[in-house]
Amino acid sequence: MQKYEYHKLLDRAVEALPKEIVVKERFQMPQGIIFHEGNTTILKNIGEIADRVNREVGQIFSYLLKELGTAGEIDGDRAIFQGKIPESRMQECIKRYVKRYVLCRECGRPDTKLIKKNRTLLLKCEACGAIHPVAGKIKRE
Numbered sequence: 774m775q776k777y778e779y780h781k782l783l784d785r786a787v788e789a790l791p792k793e794i795v796v797k798e799r800f801q802m803p804q805g806i807i808f809h810e811g812n813t814t815i816l817k818n819i820g821e822i823a824d825r826v827n828r829e830v831g832q833i834f835s836y837l838l839k840e841l842g843t844a845g846e847i848d849g850d851r852a853i854f855q856g857k858i859p860e861s862r863m864q865e866c867i868k869r870y871v872k873r874y875v876l877c878r879e880c881g882r883p884d885t886k887l888i889k890k891n892r893t894l895l896l897k898c899e900a901c902g903a904i905h906p907v908a909g910k911i912k913r914e
């Protein structure tokens with residue numbers, strides 16, 4: 774009888790835990806706000822994207838330039854690319870950047886840091902401690 778009551782108490786204690794501890798929040802992939810102006814493509818929120826994933830604007834920008842094979846410039850919080858780049862292609866590149874340079878390949882969380890070791894760029898996860906070379910294979914693609 775006593776044992777039964779003890780278990781009941783334990784159940785109640787678990788129910789009382791705040792939900793944040795039990796439910797893991799899911800990372801939302803940042804979406805680019807993209808429009809065309811003349812013969813250029815403008816990514817209006819590159820600054821916001823950089824904030825969201827905790828990376829430098831310049832690093833994301835140079836990745837996008839390389840992926841898209843074009844030239845461009847940063848103007849405040851927005852990036853301007855030469856040429857009319859389809860929106861879907863730009864979103865794809867942003868997604869690829871986040872997968873490669875931000876998300877942990879073990880636990881999928883964005884709490885990561887880039888570190889350099891022996892001239893190799895590594896992605897270190899603050900949440901689970903995993904370390905992967907950035908240039909390595911991506912499991913979750």
Ligand SMILES: [Zn+2]
Binds near residue numbers: 877898899901903
């Ligand atoms: Zn991790």
